Amino acid sequence: MTKRLPIFRFLALFSASIFVGTSHAKDLELWFVPMSQDGPAKGPLTKWVSENAPKLLPGVTLANNYGPPIYQDAQQKLIVQGRRGKPDVIEAVLEGMIAYQKAGLIAPIDSEFEKWADKDQFIPSTIKALTINGKLYGVPYNTNVRVLVYRKDLFQKYGIEAPKTWDDLVKDAALISSKEDGVAGLGLTTKNGSVRTFQEFISFFFEVNGGENPFKYNESSKKWEMNTTPEKLAEVLKLYQDVFFAGTPSGANQNTRGNDYQATDTDYVSGKSAMVPMGPWLYSYRLTGDTAKKILEEETGVAPLPLPSGGTQATYLEVKPLLINAASKDKQDAWALIKILASKEFVALDNQTEGVNPPRKDVAELPEFKDNWWQQAFSSQLSTGVALAAINWGYVINDITEAIQKVIYKNSTPEEAGKALYSTLEKRATDNQL
Numbered sequence: 001m002t003k004r005l006p007i008f009r010f011l012a013l014f015s016a017s018i019f020v021g022t023s024h025a026k027d028l029e030l031w032f033v034p035m036s037q038d039g040p041a042k043g044p045l046t047k048w049v050s051e052n053a054p055k056l057l058p059g060v061t062l063a064n065n066y067g068p069p070i071y072q073d074a075q076q077k078l079i080v081q082g083r084r085g086k087p088d089v090i091e092a093v094l095e096g097m098i099a100y101q102k103a104g105l106i107a108p109i110d111s112e113f114e115k116w117a118d119k120d121q122f123i124p125s126t127i128k129a130l131t132i133n134g135k136l137y138g139v140p141y142n143t144n145v146r147v148l149v150y151r152k153d154l155f156q157k158y159g160i161e162a163p164k165t166w167d168d169l170v171k172d173a174a175l176i177s178s179k180e181d182g183v184a185g186l187g188l189t190t191k192n193g194s195v196r197t198f199q200e201f202i203s204f205f206f207e208v209n210g211g212e213n214p215f216k217y218n219e220s221s222k223k224w225e226m227n228t229t230p231e232k233l234a235e236v237l238k239l240y241q242d243v244f245f246a247g248t249p250s251g252a253n254q255n256t257r258g259n260d261y262q263a264t265d266t267d268y269v270s271g272k273s274a275m276v277p278m279g280p281w282l283y284s285y286r287l288t289g290d291t292a293k294k295i296l297e298e299e300t301g302v303a304p305l306p307l308p309s310g311g312t313q314a315t316y317l318e319v320k321p322l323l324i325n326a327a328s329k330d331k332q333d334a335w336a337l338i339k340i341l342a343s344k345e346f347v348a349l350d351n352q353t354e355g356v357n358p359p360r361k362d363v364a365e366l367p368e369f370k371d372n373w374w375q376q377a378f379s380s381q382l383s384t385g386v387a388l389a390a391i392n393w394g395y396v397i398n399d400i401t402e403a404i405q406k407v408i409y410k411n412s413t414p415e416e417a418g419k420a421l422y423s424t425l426e427k428r429a430t431d432n433q434l
Contacts, residue, residue, distance in 0.1 A: 026060045026330040028337055029087035031067025031074055034354065038069070040287040044353045048346060056340055060333050071096060071195050075394075079103060088328040089337050091141070093195055094129060095393040097321050101132050102392040107326040108135040112335050118360075121344070126359040129319040129387040138321025139342040140359035142351055144378060145385040146203040146315045149268065149278040152301035154180060162303035166239055169275070169306040174247025176274045184253040186243055187273030189264045192405050196261035198397040200277045201404060203316040204239060206386045207307055208232045211314035213389040214396075215429060224391055224434045226426050234418025235308060237407045241414050257408050269295055277305060279318060280378040283355025302377035304384070317385025319359065357382060391434035399424050 034041040035049070046064070053062065067087060068074040075096045078087075082105045092100070100106045113119055113136055122140060130138040148169075150162055154176055163169040173185025189196040205214065209228050216227040243252045253273075256263065267273045269285040269292035276282075286293040305315055322338045324331055340346060344362050351358045351369070357379050358364045369375045403421040406412035412420070428434055 026333045027063070028060055028089065028330060028333055029063045029067075030089045030091075030337065030341075031078070031087045032089075032091040032341075033067070033069060033071055033074060034091075034350070036066035036069045040284040041281075041350070041354050045350060048349055052345070053340065057333075057336055060330075060336075062337070072193060075099060078105065082325055083327045085325060085327040085329050088325055088330055088334040089341075090323045090325060091341075092138070092321055092323060094319050094321070094388055095195065095198070095397065097130065097138055097323060098132065098388065098390055099392050099394050100323065101137050101390075105326055106137050107324045107328075107331060108137055109139070109324060109335065109338075110136045113139065116339065118339070118343070121360045121362050123359050123361060123364075125317075125382075125385075125387070126319045129317065130321050132390045138323045139338050140319045140321055141342050141347050142354065142356040143317070143319045143359045143382070144279040144281070144356045145317055145381050146199065146277050146279055146305065147378060147381050148303045148305050149276050149282060150301050150303065151176075151274040151295070151299055153299040154183070154274050155301070162301060163275075163306045165306050166242075166308045166311075170239070170242045170246055170251055173243060173251025173275060174249070177247065177249045177251055177253075180274065183271065184256065184267070184273045185247075185251040185275060187256065187259075187264050187267050187276045188240070188243065188252055189259060189261045190240075190257055190401075190404055190408055191260040192258070192401045193398055194260050194401065195397065196264065197401045197404065198393075199316050199318070201236060201400055202388075203277060203305060203314075204236045204308075205232070206314035206316065207305065207311040208235050209312075211312045211384075211386055213386070214425065215389050215391055215434060217389070223432065224389075224429045226422070226429060228422070230415075230419045230422035232418075233403070233421050234414045237403060237414035237417050237421075239308075240404055241407050244408050245410075271295060280355045280357060280374065283374050284353055287353075302374070304381055313384050314386050315381065315384050317382070317387045319387070395428055395433055396425060399428070 035045045068077055071093050126140040126143050130136055160172055163172050176183060176185035189200055191197055209232055212227055214228045215224045218225050244250050244254055264276055265282055268276045283296055286296045304313055322341055324334045328334050344360060347358055347360050348363045348366060355374055358369060399421060403417045406417045407414055
């Protein structure tokens with residue numbers, strides 16, 4: 001039998017019709033990946049909820065299984081079962097939120113957010129990223145960008161600096177692979193269909209594409225159309241080829257092809273890779289053991305992603321939202337739960353535990369964020385972050401990650417894969433599959 005935790009219920013009544021609820025106790029279900037997966041963030045976050053939620057909203061019970069522990073699994077499961085009304089609140093990645101909105105699975109929250117006293121505490125760019133066609137669909141609880149995390153001790157050992165170009169990235173990765181036994185110069189996420197595989201690729205792509213998305217919306221035709229070229233897609237795919245095959249030994253361990261993000265993270269914090277394109281959550285692994293703590297706190301440096309020739313300093317901007325299921329029968333209580341999870345107290349705990357950047361200005365001003373080198377290293381790059389276009393990225397993620405597979409398993413050249421990927425994406429736009 002599922003154990004349930006009591007949680008608080010706000011007394012405020014909301015005027016928007018989708019938020020009309022009764023005064024009776026409700027059962028809510030929350031899917032929140034950092035609280036459902038086995039990882040360093042789970043313990044502190046679930047402890048906070050169990051200790052604080054009952055004092056805030058008595059009268060509502062919250063299931064404590066917190067849903068699937070992997071984002072792509074949660075997204076697939078929600079699309080299948082979401083219209084039954086559960087979960088009531090969903091934590092997601094930005095591309096997942098866009099897919100849910102396209103499918104009509106989440107409710108807009110504009111009117112409720114506008115009434116919230118905390119609304120002005122949120123950084124405008126994070127709210128803009130969660131706004132589609134003028135309607136706000138989520139409240140952010142963390143934000144971050146992708147940068148290069150690297151072993152500064154190994155770079156000092158071999159007299160090299162953090163790479164500033166893709167050529168240097170490939171060269172330095174191969175050098176470290178050749179010098180350090182059991183250490184790959186670079187770790188990448190390359191599992192087919194993985195959100196992190198896509199996020200790493202799109203970060204490199206933004207640099208090639210002038211900081212712009214691969215699609216743009218044509219106001220005249222009211223359709224999405226291509227905003228890149230086959231050559232630019234091929235340029236990014238060539239980087240993957242070079243990392244895995246240009247050096248002897250290669251900059252990236254060929255045995256790690258197909259790794260998902262958990263392996264990318266753990267390989268770095270266990271000393272098996274020297275560089276990773278990474279977000280700030282990696283810092284939470286300092287809680288998992290002495291090796292990870294030493295590597296992250298003493299031996300790690302942070303730098304902007306290296307640039308291709310003629311490239312633009314740009315990277316993937318992640319904004320993680322809290323969303324309300326459009327089919328939830330308890331939207332008023334779901335909104336109350338979102339306000340708890342997007343509160344200054346919870347955001348500060350989550351962001352400090354995970355090492356991610358706060359979307360709230362009042363949290364960013366706390367000493368533990370203002371005076372933290374890790375926080376500042378990532379927040380200094382937030383201005384280079386590019387939010388994803390408001391298309392349904394599901395097909396596109398699979399198309400891009402399949403193109404990567406073709407290149408890293410030598411089933412296609414980058415040029416061939418780039419042309420094929422462009423044709424596929426162009427057809428998606430033409431056929432209104434975005």
